[in-house]
Every structure is written in structure tokens, then in C-alpha cells.
Amino acid sequence: MFLHVRKISSLAATTAALVTTVPYCLAQEVQLPFGTVQMDGDLPARSAIPGLFSQLDFQQATQAYLWALPLVAYAQWQKESVDKFGARTGDLVVYTTWKDKLGILTANATTPYILGFAELDKSGPLVIDMPAGPTAGGVGDFWQRAIVDMGQTGPDKGRGGRYLIIPPGAQAPANTQGYYVARSETNSVLLGFRVLEQDPAKAKAIVSQIKVYRYSERAHPAAGRFLTPGGTDWSGTQPDGMEYWQRLWEIIQREPVNERDRFYMAMLANLGVEKGKPFEPNTLQRKALQQGAAAGKLFAETNTFAKRFANVRHWPDRHWEYALFIADPSQRVANFDQLWERTAWFYEAVTDTKGMISTTPGLGQAYLGAYTDSGDAWLDGGKNYHLHIAPNPPAKQFWSLTVYDTATRRFVENARQKSDVSSREQLQKNADGSVDLYFGPQAPAGKESNWVQTVAGKHWFTYFRLYGPTEAYFDKNWKMSDIQPGD
Template structure:
């Protein structure tokens, strides 16, 4: 009977659409995993970092491939395969640091540094692979039970003195338990200005990276429905990934559509329906715990996809509620009139006097397409309290964003160069946020078109 069933000649299109929709959902679900797998590949193949080596991101060019990096503090990172090392010892010296360990789903396993149990006094940690018990003789060592086979260990140095910060980094040690630091020396590797990107790959490369990391990585039972989707898309453990022409076209189309979905949820939708200040364009970053991987509802999947597309990593320190400790972030994607921030236009931001940050504050510009620091001729993407800014008599400071510097040579000290033809967004960071930030008595102005 007409209308009861799809026509035979339409069945191919119906199943193509079904696979396409599954691929879009799988794309969003896998973003945190693929992001870290891509970055691990860069460490190994571009920087030639070994299993227990640290990559030290110091210069502006070093950080150009790091999604939503701050441009003020150095980053020190390692991606470690625990199936190679077994239980891993991390020795962190005393000093002002912020960091920790996470699995490849970007779920925090342990906090280290000023917000961790060592409170910046340093110490020895032991990361135990999933399914293994900690060795019996680990007195005085903080044990972290990993939820994944691969982990990221990373931290930032908070000391403004570059020599003291470098000395601290050089004292960090990573080595397999039982071998001792001298048997597996930790090298400090520099990107040395080499071009690189931690951006998730596009097209078929996205699915190839997902297939590769899925072969060894832990996937929770609660995600079994996504595993069924992956199987339908030709991604299984122990089997090669060899999509035919039909499936290749579907997967390539799904990465493009999935990215549009992630962009819309990152830059146009706020999940609780409100802003940090209802009358301003600034949103509170990490208002909700994006490390929650349950995805019991579709909106939770979209929420996680938004964060792990826009940024990498998550830490409890990034949503600190303790005045003077951790960090807080505000994000703006539009100007005061609600229009996308345009690299061809000039903008102004007034920062009121006494920004509530114990350590420092900064306003940073990111390229929408890469979510990385803007790669401008100026070769800087931020202005903040650690710069020699020109202040107003009342203690406020005017920041400028645009393709050309504002009038007057003194104003150039407060300027970040943007690129015509490219949209951008901004994070305003508070390192060591203080009470006026939490009670909202200090209020940041909007980015306003000039």
C-alpha cells in the first residue's frame, strides 16, 4: 500500500542518511578523545618527544597550535601511554604551578600544584594504569588511579620570573615505577618554532585518528551505544579501518556538519540560557562541569562537544570558588551589539580599575577557525597586567583590538592586532580570582565597535 513503507528505490538514500546522522553524533562524542590523540601524535612525530619527555611551550610561536592557550604563562606537557610505562612516577618540585593529570577523555584524574593536595609544596605521585593495583611500598607517594590507558600530564608555571620558572620545570621527573629517574631521564623538548596544530583533523583523517586511539583506549560501558555506531561506521577494535567510497563520502560530510554543530554550540548557545552578567556579552566559561562524560541526555553531549571543540583539558582549578586560588575565565564571541567579532573592524574594551586577580589578569584574542592564539604580524594575542600598559587616571585601562593600531603611539601598548577576513573571540582570565569577581561587584565592560 502506498505510504506504508519506503520505496525500494529510496532505501539506499535512507540508509545513507541513517549512517550520516550516526556519524555526526559519533563525531561530537569523540571530540575530546580525538583531540588528545592528535596532540599525542604531534608530540611524537613533530617534536620527537619520547614517552617520559616534557614539551615546554614558552614562546608565542610555540603556543600557536595550542587551542585557547593563554599567552602569559608557559605550558609543560607530556602524553604518556601507560601500556608502555606501566605505573608512572611523577616528581613535581615545590613552586608556584597549576596543573594535573587527565585521561584521554579529558577527565581529570588528579590535581597538582597550588590547587592540589601538595598545595604547591611539590611531591611524588604514582599514576596506576586501569585494572592494576598500586604497589604495596608506596608510603609518602600520592597514588592516582588512571581511568584510561593514555594520560596527559601538564602544568603551567605561575612565577613571573622566567629563570625561576625554567629551573622549576627542569626539576620535574617522569619515569616508570621501579626504574628510578636516572634510568629514564626526562628530556625537556622545545617546539623550536616548528609549525604544528592540536586542532582535530578534518575529513577522513578524523576517523582514522579515532580508529587508531580506540584500539587501545578505555571506553566506558555507558558509551556502548556509541560503540555500536562506530561499528556501523567501520570502526572496531582489532579490525582495520577500510571505508569504501560510499562510507568515505558520508564520513567526510559528517565531520564538516559535526564541526558546524560544535561551532554553533560553542559560539552561539549558552546552556543555562543566561550570561554571567545578563546585560553584558561576557559568558562564564566552565560554568558547568564539562568533564562529565555521562551524556545521559542529548544536551549533555552537545555541551561537552562545545567545550572540547572550543578548548582542551579540564581542571577543577579552572572553575575555582576559592578567592586567591585557581583561575576564572570569561568569554566573549560578540560585540556589545551582539555581532560576531570581525577582524576587519576596530574595537575597544574598558577594563575597570582593580581587576580582581591576585596573580594577574589578561584579555586574549583567538582565531575562530583554529581556536588558537591569533597568528598576526604583531605576534602577540593578549594584553594584561603583566604588560606595561597605559592606564587612565582612575586606574582603568582601555584595550584596543583591530587591524591597525589606535591613534597615538602610547595606545599601541594596549593594542592587539586582528586579521581582516577572520572572526575572533576573546577570553578574559583571572589568575587567583578575588571576591569582587565572585560577588560580581567588579563588572567588565563589553567589547564595543569603534
């Protein structure tokens, strides 16, 4: 037993007096955020042990949920592509319509997407022929780290080129002359492109020239397959509950373990989600997984829609934030990997390339997100709002504003089947060239062209995208108002 003794020298203490301080280890109970723990001397009471292990498992599940968000998002999308569209490795799916893009997390509604998945452990080194033209995109691994950009922000700089993607652990072919060579750290990869050409015929011609084939078949590459969702309902949103862990278990069976993730894999193994073993969690593990998924989602929403990163606001006196706050597509900075910045972005969005965080005026894209109105209240689909966009938005190519449902992080599903406005449309402009936009269940009279319909009972958020952001964006000389409640 530990006892702190202090001798008292005073007139009142004619006899020795002892003042004792009872230490933590002798407390009968300990109050912690998750409840009261009964103690037995310097140890938890035996009766408290099951509850402490239950809490430990819950905390592990919560942290594993947040860690796995980018991996589960791609695994979900890949599964939907196979099950709903019949896609095979190397196939490209062309998403053109509002309905086809509806399943993509925070999709851009203005330009078409050409996206597909490849499994390098099955195909071996993969070749991608990228045509010349105004395109943006690249290849990313399943942790959503950019492997290589293609198009305007890639090494071909929009002139077109031939790319060679090497599987993890594999040797590069002896002759790689004429290729842009990049290596993946995961077996599964996403191939994603956007065509920025405004003319539909020219855009279609560019898409038709993209080729994906095995390096081993380079002498006589087979014609690639282009698919379309064709209006099929599908969802790239990470599933809830046990389905989240099922999807995670499925993908970790196929992927190598990165050194940086081994402790998380230990947490998952403790919960019955283990590489090389069946997914058969017991009753206590299932309880922890279900509670961890529910709490993890709340933490993810908080971390995404109320970001607490320093300097996350583009203008300090406005509510517009950098939606994508990852410093480098590797997700790595000097002394750590950006776990929380990664978690914020990949809960609400998918993919990350160098072009998406470009700091070169006139090149790449910029993403500003608004999650609250000017009074810092959540944006409510049953209320009316107004946004004033100052003249001359700093975009070399165009700008767009898209509205998303916070529950799904996908387009707001409204009766109009239109969730965005952009500078490529015929918008009503003010005399000085500024634009007023409106959001709400009903359009203000005569303002339909400048209105995005929201849905009562649902919260929403928005991205303001700048394609080819100019110097006025980076030096912040151009400024936009907050979203204001009211017409």
C-alpha cells in the same frame, strides 16, 4: 487497513454517513526535515530504503564527530608531538614562545607550559615528582577528564609532592606510602603544568625539578627529557574530513572502551571505524563520514560560539560567557554526563582541571569568553573594537586577555606575533586605574601597548582570564563592559 469511523446524527444525515480520517500509515509520502519519503502503505517504499539508510549513517557520523572531539584533540596533539618534536612517552615539552604555543587550542600566552604524553600500557604505573612553587596543572585522561590536580589546586597545595598514576585495570603497588595515588581510565594521559612564577630564572628552576619516570625504575630513575618545539610549525586543532576519522580510529585501537561510550562505538562500527579492525570504509561509509564531519563541525561551532546553556553569561546584561561550563572535571552530573558542555569546551580548548573551575576565592583560574560585540554581531578581524576594563580586576595573581582565530581556535596569527595583553605588562592606564584595550588591523595612534592586532577576513573571539579570582568575581560586584565596535 486502519479506518476511523464516526456515525453522524443530524437532520442532513438521513442515511448513514461515514467520515474517514486517513492515518499516517496510509500517506503516500512523508515530509521530513531531510526530504520527502515515498510510502508504500504503512511502510517506506522499497525505493526509499537506500536514502533512509544514507540519512541514518549521516546522522550517526554527525553525532560521533561531536562525541569524539576531546579524544581526537589529544590524539592529534600527541601525534604532532611524536612526529614534529620527536617526543617519547614521559617526555615533557616546554612551550615558552608565542610561536611554540601557536599550535595549542586557546593557549594562555602569558605563562610557559610544560606538557607531555605518557602511555601507561607501555610504562606501567608512572611517577611524577612535582616541585614546590607557584604551579598549576595535573594529569588528565584522553577524554580530557582530570585524573588529579597538581600544584596549588592539587593535594600538595603548592608544597610539592610525589604522584603515582595507575593504568586502567592494573593493581596499585603494595607500597604507596608517600605518594598521591590516582587511577586513569585510559592508557594515554596528558601531563600538563603551568609555572605561575613571574621571575624567569625562578620559573626555569622550578621546571627543571619536575621528574617523570616509571614506578619500576623508582630506585634509580633516569633523567627526564625536556624538549622544545623550537619554532616548528604544528597544529593541535582537530583535523577535518577523513583525517578526523583516521585519527579517531588510531586512538580507539589503543584505548579501552568506557561503558558510557558503547553505543557510540556501535555507531562507528556501522561506519567502518571499529576497534580491532582495519580502517577501510566503503564508498557509502566514506560519504557518510565526510558529510558527518562537515556537518558536525558546523554544529560544534554553533554549540561553542553561540552557547544556549542556561545561565551561561556571567553578567546577565553582558555578552561575557563562561567559556568552561563543565560542572566537574569528571563531566558527570546527577543524571547524565555533560555531553554538550563537554563538546563546547573541547572544540575550542584543551584540558580541564579542578583548578580551572575553582569556586574558592584566590585559588585557581576563571575563564570568560566573548564571541560577539555589544550588538551581538560576530567579531570581525577587519574592524576596530574597544574594551573598557574597570579598575581593580578581581585577580589575586594577574589577569590576561587573549585573542583567538575562530577557524583554528588558536592564537590569531598576526604580523606582531603577539595575541594578548595582560596585567603583567606595562599597559597605559586611566586616572582611576581602569584600562582601555583596542582590537583591529591597525593600532590607534599612541595606543600600541594596549592593542591586539586582528586580521581582515578572519573572525575572532577572546578569553579574559583571571588567575586567583577573588570574591568580587564570584559575587559579581566587579563588572566589565562588552566589546564595543569602533575605536
